[in-house]
Amino acid sequence: MKYLVTGGAGYVGSVVAAHLLEAGHTVTVLDDLDTGFPQGVPEGATFVSGRIQDAARVLDPSYDGVLHFAAHSKVGESVEQPEKYWRNNVGGTLDLLAAMRESGVRTLVFSSTAAVYGEPERTPITETDPAAPTSPYGASKLAVDHMIGGECRAHGLAAASLRYFNVAGAYFASDGTAYGERHDPESHLIPLVLQVAQGRRTSISVYGDDYPTADGTCVRDYIHVADLARAHLLALEQATGGEHLICNLGNGNGFSVREVVETVREVTGHDVPETVAPRRDGDPAVLVASAERARTALGWQPERSGLAEIVQDAWRFAQHTAAEARG
Numbered sequence: 001m002k003y004l005v006t007g008g009a010g011y012v013g014s015v016v017a018a019h020l021l022e023a024g025h026t027v028t029v030l031d032d033l034d035t036g037f038p039q040g041v042p043e044g045a046t047f048v049s050g051r052i053q054d055a056a057r058v059l060d061p062s063y064d065g066v067l068h069f070a071a072h073s074k075v076g077e078s079v080e081q082p083e084k085y086w087r088n089n090v091g092g093t094l095d096l097l098a099a100m101r102e103s104g105v106r107t108l109v110f111s112s113t114a115a116v117y118g119e120p121e122r123t124p125i126t127e128t129d130p131a132a133p134t135s136p137y138g139a140s141k142l143a144v145d146h147m148i149g150g151e152c153r154a155h156g157l158a159a160a161s162l163r164y165f166n167v168a169g170a171y172f173a174s175d176g177t178a179y180g181e182r183h184d185p186e187s188h189l190i191p192l193v194l195q196v197a198q199g200r201r202t203s204i205s206v207y208g209d210d211y212p213t214a215d216g217t218c219v220r221d222y223i224h225v226a227d228l229a230r231a232h233l234l235a236l237e238q239a240t241g242g243e244h245l246i247c248n249l250g251n252g253n254g255f256s257v258r259e260v261v262e263t264v265r266e267v268t269g270h271d272v273p274e275t276v277a278p279r280r281d282g283d284p285a286v287l288v289a290s291a292e293r294a295r296t297a298l299g300w301q302p303e304r305s306g307l308a309e310i311v312q313d314a315w316r317f318a319q320h321t322a323a324e325a326r327g
C-alpha cells in the first residue's frame, strides 16, 4: 500500500513512517522541517519538503491513505498565539481533507491528543467523556476531530482519530536507525530528567507536589512510541468508509512525576537531584486513559507498558545522541 505521512520527520511521525516501511508499504513524507528539531526522514521514504497545504500537489489516486501528524503542538505557545494554531492545525487540515477528496484518497489516520479532554471529571478517561480543552492547542485538535467526523458522514471518508496520552521512549529500527524524542528547547519530563542523569542539567524541577495524588505530584499515562506506532497500522487496517473511529492511546496506568524521576535513577544508575517548583499552568492532576476501546476496536495490546522499559529505551536514545554529538 502507498501512504502519505504529513509531519513524517517529527518524533511520532518518523516512528510511524519507519513502521510502515518495515511492513512493506511505500511511504511519502511531507514535512516542512520547521519543528525546531526534525528527527530525520526514514531511509526508503520519498521526502517532499512542504506544509500541509502542499498535500494537494503530492496526492494522487495511487495513494491508499494519509497519516496526518503535521501540527503545532506546544500548549503554552497556543495560549499566546492561538491564531497560529487555528490557521495551521485547523485550516491546514481543511485543505488536506479537500486535497484527499479531490484525489479520491479516502482513508485517514489523524494524530489527536488527550489534551482535548482538558481537566477530566474522572479517570480513566473514556472516549465518551466530555471534551473540554483548556488550551487552543487542544481545541484545535478537537475541531479537527469534529471536521473529520463530518467528512466521514458527508463524503464517506474512512478515518481514525487517535488521542495520544504521554508518548515517550525511542525506537531502534532493524536498519540500526534510532528514533527518539528531542525538542529544542526541551520541555518534556522524561528527556529532561535524562538530561539531569547525563549531567547536562543540575536538577529537575518538579512542578507542584501538592496535587491530590498519592505523592502529591502529577500522574500521567506514558505510552511507548513503538506501541503507539503499531496502533496506527492497526487503525489503517480497521478503517471503514463512512466511519470515524475515535480512540484513546495510553496504557491505562498512571505514573507520578516522582515515580518517573525514581525510575530514571534506577535505570541509569545516576544521581538525579530534584527541586520542587510551583505548579505549571494548565496541568491537570491526573491524566490516565481507558485503553479499552483501543483493545476492542483495534485489537491493540501494548508490548512495552512498563515505565522502566520506556525509560530504558529513552536512555539508550539519549546516550546514542550524546555519542553522535561527540562525533
Ligand SMILES: O=c1ccn([C@@H]2O[C@H](COP(=O)(O)OP(=O)(O)O[C@H]3O[C@H](CO)[C@@H](O)[C@H](O)[C@H]3O)[C@@H](O)[C@H]2O)c(=O)[nH]1
Binding pocket: 073, 075, 113, 114, 115, 164, 165, 166, 167, 187, 188, 189, 190, 192, 204, 205, 206, 207, 208, 218, 219, 220, 257, 280, 283, 287
Ligand atoms: O520539568 C518538568 C517538566 C514536566 N513536569 C511534569 O511532568 C508531567 C509531564 O509533563 P510533559 O512531559 O510536559 O507532558 P504533558 O504536559 O503531560 O503533555 C504531553 O501530553 C499531553 C497529553 O497528555 C499532550 O497533549 C501534550 O502535547 C504533551 O506534551 C506534568 O505533570 C508536568 O507538570 C515536571 O514536573 N517538570
